Amino acid sequence: MKPVLEARNIRKKFIDPVEVEILRGLDLSVMPGEFVSIMGKSGCGKSTLLYVLSTMDTQYEGELYLAGQALQGEKPNELDRIRNQHIGFVFQFHYLLPEFSVLKNVMLPALKLGLKSAEEIEHDAMEKLRLLDVQEQALKRATQISGGQKQRVAIARALINNPDIIMGDEPTGNLDSKNAQRVFDIFREITSEQKQSLLIVTHDQDFAAKTDRIIEMADGSIVSS
């Protein structure tokens, strides 16, 4: 089986004010349906790595492949399209658009993709909200629901285009243990049923322990995986 995501010799430097190498030649791959977590001390470069892998950050050296397609050096618009269709992202903060309803927030990436009709997209979005058990909130404004609900809506949004891989930067970081457990269960369900992959940065030892594989980072390098 071929990996969904493959990174080879990823390097990234910041010049602030002197040149510091934050990512020092990382190799990494994620298989379809695999649930991988990344751990490491604060400041070791986990978020930085995730931004590179998600194609949002293009200032790096090395090779990056998504489902076999080389991403390094791609045009920005093409990267936007790939990110839209193939990568889902969940952050520590929910980043829901406050003016829109919960449902519309989930629909937006699919509307942008534009492969389905608005009715189909709405139907899909309701499905995702149901999967995350927030379907009751669909018509509320994004500001009118609880923190845990917001995070689940954000996950529904990441799932709407059925991406190959979902990346998370401490997605449970702001949640209590009950809500964190719930998010974990959903993630588990996604990988086992949809064969989608997950790459989640976390500080939560218990959370990481339950994933398929833990990648340990230190000082911009992978120490174990």
Place this chain on the structure above:
Amino acid sequence: MALFNQLLLGIAKTHLLARKKQSAIAALGVTFGIGVFIIMVSFMTGLNGLLDGLILNRTPHVRIYNEVKQSERQPIEDLATYKDMAHIIHSIKPKNSQLKLRNGLAIRAELRKDKRVKGITPQVSTRIFYQAGAVQLNGNLAGMDVLEEARLFNFQQYIVGGKPEDLASNENAIVLGAGVAKNLSLQVGDYVQIVSINGSRERLKIVGLFQSGLADIDKVFSYCNIGTAQRLSGEGGDYFTDLHLKLHDIEAAAGMAEELRNSWGVNAIDIKTANAQFETGTSIRNMITYAVSFALLIVAGFGIYNILNMLIYEKMPDIAILKATGFSSGDVQRIFLYQAMMIGFVGAAIGLAFGFLASYGISQAPFETEALPTIKTFPVNFDPKFYIIGIIFALITTFLAGFMPSRKAGKIDPVDILRGQ
């Protein structure tokens, strides 16, 4: 693609509706700018049109006349003896030339055949005195072909209390300057005693009053048939002092005047040259209109620029997540540009409606003036062209105002924002 644009438009609309008050204030700026533009331009061009009507429709496009002046060529220049010498002549006096237009009949015959000419009327202008008891008032009497003059130069618009036809059919009639009539306490239907410079007298019946609105003219000028004027100056039927030309195309006037000067050696002045100051007035009024409207729109533009900048600052996280989920820089840029354009469009549409209503109100307001006896309300020009210019003007301004902030929004690096939170 269509749905996609609609998506960005929908996002833009949602943003605006979420901030109704701010959006309304920004739109109000545009409304005000466009409204004032419409009111000013409608009123100013209405006024210009009126003045154009006053001057252009009533003034000959080319006037041919004889001017008393020195000969340009002095006899000494023709003497071979002094050919290569400098000529210094003191105190040159005007040649004793007649006021009569030389070759007048020939010029008239020639011009009648000219395709460019719409019409040509001769005039006999003569100095006279109005006699009232023992007093004699200076005056000027112009004899003319009344009906042609009415057809070509709207002579009837000057006449109060009478018709051109009354004059045309009566060789012993006069249309008296309104100022003269007032000074002599005369009315339509009365007779006036006219004394010519060579002493002959005539009693003429007043069939109308002439009112140009310029007191100095109305105090001096009167009009009669060409035959009457020729009789008063003691001349025959081939005597006239001016030829008035109306052309099909007013732009040809200057060239035509030049041509006439060269080929006939007469004085010919075209309407543009004669009324240069009038043209300046028109262009200055237009300039003021556009300058004021433009200034107002710039202010409105700054309002939009400001609001958009604030909005974008506030919306950084939203922009970051839109980009993270696959919206491109161009998409984000368009979302905000659309907002500026929507503000501009809505503001301008209301501004046009407001401008139309206000100018309609102005056009109904009474406006009466001595100078324009036929005008009763303010002149307003409802040319749809201005409404199109207005909306284009507004869209361009809002586009420019929205462009920089939108571009900034498009360039926001999502990683910077996501890291910051």
